[in-house]
Amino acid sequence: MPNRKYDHTPGFGQLYARTVRATLRRADYEPDADGLTLELPRTAIDQDHLTAYREVTGFNAGPALPVTYPHVLAFPLHLDLMSDPSFPYKPMGIVHLSNVITQLQPIPIHAEPAIKVHSTAERPHPKGTVFDVISEVSVDGEVVWTDLTTLLSRSSGTPTATVDLLPDPSVEPTAWWDLRGNLGRRYAAASGDRNPIHLFKLTAQAFGFPRQIAHGMWAKAASLASIQRGTKLPDAYTVRVDFRKPLLLPSRVQFGSKSSGRKTDFALYDEKHELTHLIGQLEHI
Known part of the structure; x- marks a missing residue:
């Protein structure tokens, strides 16, 4: 190699x-x-x-x-x-x-x-x-x-072809997030990921989106930060997320998580709980 x-x-x-x-x-x-x-x-x-x-x-x-x-x-x-x-x-x-x-x-x-x-x-x-x-x-x-x-x-x-997907969790919303239109540009500055679909409405429309969308890794990070504020995370764990529907900016979204034993399920939905943007599962090692 x-x-x-x-x-x-x-x-x-x-x-x-x-x-x-x-x-x-x-x-x-x-x-x-x-x-x-x-x-x-x-x-x-x-x-x-x-x-x-x-x-x-x-x-x-x-x-x-x-x-x-x-x-x-x-x-x-x-x-x-x-x-x-x-x-x-x-x-x-x-x-x-x-x-x-x-x-x-x-x-x-x-x-x-x-x-x-x-x-x-x-x-x-x-x-x-x-x-x-x-x-x-x-x-x-x-x-x-x-x-x-x-x-x-x-x-x-x-x-x-078969597709490996996380099962949809049964979680109630525990927080509502109001996401501003400049979130993609702010995360791009912090992450280096300047894909045009995340930056402006016009650059996102060039790739078929109605307006800019949030970075998937921002959504994962923000979800884990929210969980961490509510409970101490272990030193060793695996956390997986599947990205479902694009998260358009600006928007209001619902976040929910539920822990059971050594696992925590979490998800990010649109304001009406009709679209699923992200599904995640954290498991202690």
């Missing part, structure tokens, strides 16, 4: 330029069958950036990183992977279906973690082809956090 190491995090300007070129390119190349692994042996955590991330997602300050924050640290490598000529799909237009994070132990805010990113083999889906981007974060040589991001490249698909 080819391996590429960096001395520092790739810059977003160059990455987004590559992403645009990769989206416009013709698919007449042969991707590397073994895939590509990207490594960042050391990354320093910018404390001001971390504070901005906490503010937009709702996580309280503390000695450990929010469980979703390493995804932000790994995101430049995600972009680098998907804009590389060896990547078999055009990056713009890829749909984020689900995300699974496993935290084996909290990551101190002053740690200097190592990050490794690679993708898995493709598999059929009723709406096209899906694949996973896997991220691993290590501290002092020990893997402490992993992330599995499942993405869909749309095509004619395979109608008989």
Whole structure:
């Protein structure tokens, strides 16, 4: 498997330029069958950036990183992977279906973690082809956090393909959130994810949305921050979310969660409880 190491995090300007070129390119190349692994042996955590991330997602300050924050640290490598000529799909237009994070132990805010990113083999889906981007974060040589991001490249698909989905939970709303139209831009500034579907009405309409939509990983982070404010989360757990209907901005949404034993189910609905935007499940390890 080819391996590429960096001395520092790739810059977003160059990455987004590559992403645009990769989206416009013709698919007449042969991707590397073994895939590509990207490594960042050391990354320093910018404390001001971390504070901005906490503010937009709702996580309280503390000695450990929010469980979703390493995804932000790994995101430049995600972009680098998907804009590389060896990547078999055009990056713009890829749909984020689900995300699974496993935290084996909290990551101190002053740690200097190592990050490794690679993708898995493709598999059929009723709406096209899906694949996973896997991220691993290590501290002092020990893997402490992993992330599995499942993405869909749309095509004619395979109608008989099976789809792994979380069951719809039975949760009553415990909070109502009023989301402003600039939420996507605020989260983009904190995360680096400046996909145009999240920024402005006009840029979202260019991709078929009536107006801008919230980032899926913002919705996951805000959900976990809400749960954390109500109860102490364990040091080690796995949390999965499935992204259902796009969350248009601005909007008012319902959030609900329910714990039973070592599991917590949660969900994010529209104001009328007619559309499901996100379904999640947290399980202690």
